[in-house]
Amino acid sequence: MATHTATRIETRQIELKSRPSGVPTEDNFRLGVGFIEPLVEGEFLVQNEWMSVDPYMRGRMKDTDSYVAPFQIDKPLDGGCIGKVIDSRSSDFVYGDTILGSLGWRDKWKSSGNGVTKIDSKLVPLQTYLGVLGMTGMTAWAGLTRIAKLKKGCTVFVSAASGAVGSIVCQIAKAMDCRVIGSAGSKEKIEWLKRMAHVDEVLNYKDADDLSKELGRLAPNGIDVYFDNVGGEHLEAALDHMKVHGVIVSCGMISTYNETEPSAAPRNLFKIIGKRIRLEGMLVSDHLKDREAFLQDMSGWIASGQIVWEESITQGLENAPSAFIGLFKGKNTGKALVRIESEPFERR
Numbered sequence: 001m002a003t004h005t006a007t008r009i010e011t012r013q014i015e016l017k018s019r020p021s022g023v024p025t026e027d028n029f030r031l032g033v034g035f036i037e038p039l040v041e042g043e044f045l046v047q048n049e050w051m052s053v054d055p056y057m058r059g060r061m062k063d064t065d066s067y068v069a070p071f072q073i074d075k076p077l078d079g080g081c082i083g084k085v086i087d088s089r090s091s092d093f094v095y096g097d098t099i100l101g102s103l104g105w106r107d108k109w110k111s112s113g114n115g116v117t118k119i120d121s122k123l124v125p126l127q128t129y130l131g132v133l134g135m136t137g138m139t140a141w142a143g144l145t146r147i148a149k150l151k152k153g154c155t156v157f158v159s160a161a162s163g164a165v166g167s168i169v170c171q172i173a174k175a176m177d178c179r180v181i182g183s184a185g186s187k188e189k190i191e192w193l194k195r196m197a198h199v200d201e202v203l204n205y206k207d208a209d210d211l212s213k214e215l216g217r218l219a220p221n222g223i224d225v226y227f228d229n230v231g232g233e234h235l236e237a238a239l240d241h242m243k244v245h246g247v248i249v250s251c252g253m254i255s256t257y258n259e260t261e262p263s264a265a266p267r268n269l270f271k272i273i274g275k276r277i278r279l280e281g282m283l284v285s286d287h288l289k290d291r292e293a294f295l296q297d298m299s300g301w302i303a304s305g306q307i308v309w310e311e312s313i314t315q316g317l318e319n320a321p322s323a324f325i326g327l328f329k330g331k332n333t334g335k336a337l338v339r340i341e342s343e344p345f346e347r348r
Helices: 055-061 126-130 135-147 164-175 187-195 211-218 232-241 284-303 317-329
Strands: 009-016 029-036 044-052 081-088 098-101 108-111 117-119 155-158 179-184 201-204 223-228 242-250 278-281 311-315 335-339
Touching: 009 108, 009 317, 029 108, 029 317, 044 126, 044 317, 055 317, 081 108, 081 126, 098 108, 098 126, 126 335, 135 164, 135 223, 135 242, 135 284, 155 164, 164 179, 164 223, 164 284, 179 187, 187 201, 201 211, 211 232, 223 232, 232 242, 311 317, 317 335
Parallel strands: 155 179, 155 223, 179 201, 223 242, 242 278, 311 335
Antiparallel strands: 009 029, 044 081, 044 108, 044 335, 081 098, 098 117
């Protein structure tokens, strides 16, 4: 008969020390220690192996009302994570099971099973469930297939095209026989988009003197769908070149997340009226009922080689703040992940 620890369990965790003004810095975080109460019947203990860092987390550092609760000062942050069950008093989740959860930014956590998913660790590398087969991939898929209702032959413009979501958006659009124009900020990212994602055209927004003019050159016949991860000047440029009855999928606005003053752009929202543009915001959580359809489509594209991906991996929980801050400095290509290295847990 298995025995279980009867004392509180120590966990390392990244806490929000202060709310950022502008781009977050290391000083806004601290590596702290938390304690988990002993397991009771029906609970299990997870030791994290992977965690995700995502731009939306910047919004949770503000003490404002939003679609998700803000992080609290002196408390650990949270987000997507993958770990192994290392102790259990549950018949449904047993020692060795691999778990997808939402309590990242720490090395251990316990659960009764609500809001977590047991995943198969043999099919693909574990971290894939935080990327192309996780919320990242599903965001791209739902935005194109459910909101834009993308059709063959469309011209699709994607901002932050080399990022976690954007890189998958580009490839899904190509798999659906569309012409794709991406925006990225370095020669290396542009090269990856052309060579690996087979994007038709890529503009370097950092080198463009006039973003709208450059986009018009690459899309002389207009844009059917704009997948917006950036907002600001990218949104303004897209509005200039959207076709009548075009669709804008508003997934993120990373250009505004760290602003301390209201953004100047877009200054041409009036074009929505004349062009009868449909602009719709999206949250992937609204589309979870379609997860099986997403997995079927994505698995097929991966198997056929139409979807590939990059990962920017940072080692060590203590370096998670640095990995997060890097998102706003363009340091990542593809999905940004943190590999959590924990001390072995002695099962008692």
